[in-house]
Amino acid sequence: MKGLVLGGVSSGVGKTVATLATIQALSDAGREVQPAKAGPDFIDPSHHEAVAGRPSRTLDLWLCGADGLRRNYARAGLADGARAGTATEPSTPTPDICVVEGVMGLYDGDASSSAMVAAELDLPVVLVVDAKAGMESVAATALGFREYAAEIGRDIDVAGIIAQRAHGGRHERGVREALPDDLEFFGRIPPNEALEIPDRHLGLEMGSESALPRAALREAAETLETDRLLAAAREPTAPERERVDPTAVDATIAVASDRAFCFRYPATIERLRDRADLVTFSPVAGDPVPDCDGVYLPGGYPELHAAALESAGTLAELGARASEGLPVFGECGGLMAMSQSLTTTGEDDAEREPGTGTTHEMAGILPADVTMHDRYQSLDHVELEAIDDTLTARAGETIRGHEFHYSSATVDSDARFAFETVRGSGIDGDHDGLVAYHSLGTYAHVHPESGAFDRFLEFAAGTRE
Structure with missing residues (x-):
């Protein structure tokens, strides 16, 4: 199952909305999308499930370890029946692409950052950048995030950007044209108050309570370039050791x-x-x-x-x-x-x-x-x-x-x-x-x-x- 990691330049940049719009865009393009979340969060995954129609996987290096991280990803690529180890007809088809929402800013977190998860799985990063007040500066930010990986000796592939809160026309062209040739423009998320998820203590409200309006999400999905996203996605590193499932217990x-x-x-x-x-x-x-x-x-x-x-x-x-x-x-x-x-x-x-x-x-x-x-x-x-x-x-x-x-x-x-x-x-x-x-x-x-x-x-x- 090929995949992408949507990493943000910071917390609050709009990763969740960008992730949901990406899931919607790929689903509308006929793909079976498996959502996932870098980090230990429970709330963002509930919004993933509301859009994708399947549970979102937790990919946290600290919680799972390197092999556990890879096994969890690989297990997500199985149909429901295969995951459960049964011969029953799965309730959902086998997914063919995984969209992983990052945690905080791309490099933030000493135990399991988005960058660590992307590097461990060898998945490309799509950087979510707030473009509401910039064009060339958006490109400079993306370039800096890509070059920083080399500075710290991490093998992080920042493949391109999604411009969050970006208008079309001159604004979009300005961002697109400012990007260097080796950084893709994967599209934009237009400003829209309907794409704001209410929050409370512990974070956003759950997807079962405050799912984004599907019409607004589809409108945002139309401004993403699914062909480029699919071309950038790649298969992750396989686990070194497969999990040996323990025997059943009488309980x-x-x-x-x-x-x-x-x-x-x-x-x-x-x-x-x-x-x-x-x-x-x-x-x-x-x-x-x-x-x-x-x-x-x-x-x-x-x-x-x-x-x-x-x-x-x-x-x-x-x-x-x-x-x-x-x-x-x-x-x-x-x-x-x-x-x-x-x-x-x-x-x-x-x-x-x-x-x-x-x-x-x-x-x-x-x-x-x-x-x-x-x-x-x-x-x-x-x-x-x-x-x-x-x-x-x-x-x-x-x-x-x-x-x-x-x-x-x-x-x-x-x-x-x-x-x-x-x-x-x-x-x-x-x-x-x-x-x-x-x-x-x-x-x-x-x-x-x-x-x-x-x-x-x-x-x-x-x-x-």
Whole structure:
């Protein structure tokens, strides 16, 4: 599967809109497009899926490692049935081109920048440049980004640009003609207020909530040059070692899936489904906890639905089941839901007026009380070392992940932690992972390439036995 990386000159330059317009343009040209995201984000991929009609892959060097990155890309190039290892008819055709949205500016990020991902996969970079107030300067910026790769000794192929917020006519011609011959002009994204995605804490609103109008997206797609994009795309570097799929385990895993628990990587769901039986349930809707051997609570926005979560009854039932020994693994928003209480700011609570935040009871599994803040409390790639055997790692093992949260947790004096933080803030600056019964809640999100979910499955199956 050939691919391209859309890298930006900075954060906020319009990479997501340019990526969505590119997906739309290639789809309209008859191509089956696989979206992907460099970096650990969950929100931008939800917009990719709304346009492409298939889940967006996570390509993060820190989370996956080099071979894991390549395997994840290669796995994305399979039809749904082949990814699941089944002989069933796939629900979507095999993709033939991958569009990877970058993270921040092209070279920004010491753990997994867009440039690192592009270099590891040997994919060309299409640079998204804000052209609203420039022409020759746009070309100079693109040339500087290409030459900088040589200065730092990185093999980054900046193939050309997409001019964001560029008008047609003289403006477009000025940008196009200023580019050197070896930098392609792949088209422009015209200024259009309809192409602005609303945002909130943690980033943009989800694609299921605020998808861009298809008419505006198609209008932007028409100004992109799909033939040039397709000609520039190329096949990535293959993984050195193919993944050996672990054997199935005799376990059923229940995954919370609704507006409060919506941050999960496609590869995570694939791994759980490949090795065990998987069922979903909605704590917001008050679904009963399924008959299962383990529960996964992904991240998301429990603070936006705290009143509903408190009154629905599912979390209270989950707390009772956990106290009886049911393994529950929660990440970030999942940790918040597993706590004793969650105090909102009001601005983040869909049930209340701004400035009137309140405290809601949660599942009561973990000895912590969580409070939301107006400013983010942590944002980083993390590395954790297991203190003792736990739900996602054995003693002494390290796992890598990512944390981004606006909440903080005040823990009881007798709280037990699962991990020491080698990198990152965790819960108290030095530790992450609260442990109670057979359950674990972390601020870190992890990818299945870390091995954490395999350990979780084996633990759940062992508990069943």
